[in-house]
Each structure stands twice: as structure tokens, then as C-alpha cells.
Amino acid sequence: YYVWYRFNVSPLDRYDYYDPRTEGMYLIRPGYLNTSLGFSSDYRKKLGVDGHFSAGTDQWDYSNTTIVIRPVVRLNNRFSFNYRLKYQQTNNSKGYIDNIDDEIYYGNRDLQTVENSFSSKYLFNNNLSLSVWMRQYWYQGEYDSFYELEPTGNIEEEADFDGDYDFNFNAINIDLSLNWEFAPGSKLNLVWKNALVDDSDEIERNILDNLQTLKDVPQRNILSLKVLYYIDYQTIKNKIH
Numbered sequence: 001y002y003v004w005y006r007f008n009v010s011p012l013d014r015y016d017y018y019d020p021r022t023e024g025m026y027l028i029r030p031g032y033l034n035t036s037l038g039f040s041s042d043y044r045k046k047l048g049v050d051g052h053f054s055a056g057t058d059q060w061d062y063s064n065t066t067i068v069i070r071p072v073v074r075l076n077n078r079f080s081f082n083y084r085l086k087y088q089q090t091n092n093s094k095g096y097i098d099n100i101d102d103e104i105y106y107g108n109r110d111l112q113t114v115e116n117s118f119s120s121k122y123l124f125n126n127n128l129s130l131s132v133w134m135r136q137y138w139y140q141g142e143y144d145s146f147y148e149l150e151p152t153g154n155i156e157e158e159a160d161f162d163g164d165y166d167f168n169f170n171a172i173n174i175d176l177s178l179n180w181e182f183a184p185g186s187k188l189n190l191v192w193k194n195a196l197v198d199d200s201d202e203i204e205r206n207i208l209d210n211l212q213t214l215k216d217v218p219q220r221n222i223l224s225l226k227v228l229y230y231i232d233y234q235t236i237k238n239k240i241h
Contacts, residue, residue, distance in 0.1 A: 006036040019096050020104050020149060027106075028153035030059035048072040064090045081120035088113040094147065094155065097165050104149040105158070107165055114138040114207065127181040137171045138210055142203055168203050170214055172196040185230030193222040 009031070016027040038052030051069040056062070065088070072082040090111040097107045117135040124130070143165050147155035174194040181187050198217045204210035 001039075001041050003037070003039045005038075007034070009033045015153065021096060022099065022104060025104060025149065025151070026153050027149060027155070032056060032058040032062070034064075043072060043074070046074055048074070060094060061092045062090075062094070063092065064088070078123040079121075081118065084115070084117045084119075086113065086115040097143075097146070098163070105161060106147040106149060106155050107143040108145040108147070109141045109143045109165075111139070111141045129179050131175075131177045131179070133173075133175040133177075135171075135173045136211075137169075137173075138207065139169045140167060140203055142166050164201055166201050166203055168200050168210070168213070170196075170198045170210060172214060183230065185228075187226075187228045189224075189226045191222075191224045191226075193220075193224075195220045195222075 010033075011031045013031065014029045016029055017025075019027050034054065034056035036052055036054035038050070040050035041048045049069070049071045051067070053068075054064075054066045056064040066086070067088075068084065068086045070082055070084040072080070074080040088111075092108055093111055094106050094108050096104070098105050115135065115137050117133070119131070119133045121129060121131040146158045146161040146163070148158045148161070149155050172195070176192045178190040179187065180189075196214050196217050196219055198213050200213065202213075204213065
């Protein structure tokens, strides 16, 4: 069992050359402070759990809180599964939204992320296994003010700027994989993937109502087969000679 703690601080301004998405432009972000506390239990036990909590802030009144919890169940040496829940709330995050007539605009937004994932693996033997991974991802953002990026790297509020940039993104993914090592160094992978993705500007407040937005979304199914066959040319050469 162990517990870890992390603390980092940037006391000076940071020059972000990537977020403006325009060569020669940059955004000056203020210094920040971030701290995290995490834990993990003994995985040799039938039931284990790990997780962490983190929080951050900066001089723009930005705040970020993240909570992650992951229980792990090992029924036996062949069968195990785990569930992971992540919740993240970010307030007053300033991010790029658009480039209009060579003017770069930013927005002040509140962001929320909810991620549920489940994975399991069953070992038939040392060479054959079946695994499944499922994830539900919900990410939304709501804007309350807008800014224009100046050549100096600072942003100035634009009260007259108008636009609907709120977003509500949903994704559900399922992966089912059969892995077979039929000879030393030779493997066969059979994978089925199912995906549901929806992106809209209607903010949902309830997770159940949010899932309803996916009921009419077309599913995307992919079936793939990959075979890797290892040939030892040196052994073949020695047999020939």
C-alpha cells in the first residue's frame, strides 16, 4: 500500500505558442499552482483500489478539480476486472475558439468531464486470452465571455462578440479482443470495435438525459484481424545446410 503527493508551481508568466494556432502569435498565461494526492492498495489482494485527487488554480481565477477512483477485482489468476470513474470540473478556463478575418478570439468557459470505463480480461491459458474494454465519455463546455488576442500576447475582453460555442460531446466505445499466440513469436488478434459519438451545442445537466442523446446516433462497427508470423531464418538456413 502506498500514498503519493505531488506539488508544482509556476510563479512566472508562460508563453503559449501553440494554442493561438497561428504562426507568430502567442498567448501569455499567468503562473499557476497545482497539487495532487493519490493512493493505491495491494494488488495481490482479491480487491484493490487506487485513485487520486488534484486541484489547481492561477491568477485568472482559473480552478480545476479532478477526482479519480478505480477499484480492481481479481477473482483468480485467470479472471480480473476493474472500473474507473473520473470527474473533472474546470472553471474560468480561457481557450481558443475561432479565427475570424485574421482576428483570434478566446472564450472564458466552464468545463465538465465525466468518464466511466470498465475493463476485464480472462486468460484461458498462457497463450490465449479474451479482453473487453468499455468507456462512456461526457465532455461539455459553457461560455460566458469572449476575448480578442492582441499582438502583445494579452487578451482583451470583447463585449460585442457574439457566437454560440457551447458544446456537449458524448462518446461510448466498446472493444472486444481475442489474443492468441499460436507459436513462439507468432500472434493472432481478432478485434471488434463499436462506437457511438455525438457532438451538439445543447448542454445537458443530467447524466441520464445526456445518455438519451445517443439513442438515435448511428453505430460504427469495425472488425479487424491481424496475424503476425515469426520466421527464424537462421534456423531454416541451418537445416538446409
